[in-house]
Amino acid sequence: MASPALAADDVAPWPKVRAKGLLLVDLTQQEVLYESHATARLAPASLTKIMTAIVTIEEGDPDAIVTVSRRASRATGHRLHLRAGEAFRVGDLMTAMLVTSANDACLTLAEGIGGTEEGFVEKMNRYAETLGLGDTRFANACGFDAPNHYSTARDLARLATAAMAHPAFANAVNHRDGTLTTVEGRTKTYRLRTTNRLMSSYEGAVGVKTGFTRGAGRCLIARVIREQGDLLLVMLNAPRRWWDASTLLSHAFKTLDQARASKALLASDGLVPL
Secondary structure: OEOOOOOHHHOOOOOOOOOOEEEEEEOOOOEEEEEEOOOOOEOOHHHHHHHHHHHHHHHOOOOOEEEOOHHHHOOOOOOOOOOOOOEEEHHHHHHHHHHHOOHHHHHHHHHHHHOOHHHHHHHHHHHHHHOOOOOOEOOOOOOOOOOOOEEOHHHHHHHHHHHHOOHHHHHHHOOOEEEEEOOOOOOOEEEEEOOOOHHHHOOOEEEEEEEEEOOOEEEEEEEEEEOOEEEEEEEEOOOOHHHHHHHHHHHHHHHHHHHHHHHHHHHHOOOOOO
């Protein structure tokens, strides 16, 4: 990706935001609009689950049935309180994992596809190498803090872009709510509600993923599609992620509008080609 997309003289100053790692990309033009410490290795929290989803899509069968283990049912952090012995479709569990960031759904997928979580994590790291994520390493499938578990805003932008190329992933993260139902007679239903507030508060939001741990702080990858452009924002350890994300995205769209208007004006004067 080229950087930067817009000359400093052409736009108003970018608003100051609090994030230890940040990258804002115009996917339409494949250009970086704004970045700050984008190559700093930081804890990614549940943004990790994007890679878990990629491995699930690439190596799992969405119609296959997986059973919740006792270990998975005891997963800590954000969870749906799945019960040991319950069985679900892989595709349904992946949607639940992405929409609600459920760690019990995540661990069930990892064990079901990798045999063990450790085996699944090996696959995650192989895929990271394939995608050229040189500053990314996974120690678990769900995003818990660990000494050897890290990524960067730049790597995560590349990871999210690769994930969004899969229709199953793009469809799952675009859900605001839904249900997860067991396959045994469809007897148990779990309600799903997205953890991504932008999905209901920001025009054009189509995903992607949130994350939080004590070590990682509040994290977000957001994709917003409007007439002006297709923007992808990555924020790591951002205390005011919702406010700052909205502020940055709105500034970016305004900037793109101004750039388009300037180009149209110059073209009308015959100064630049259309």
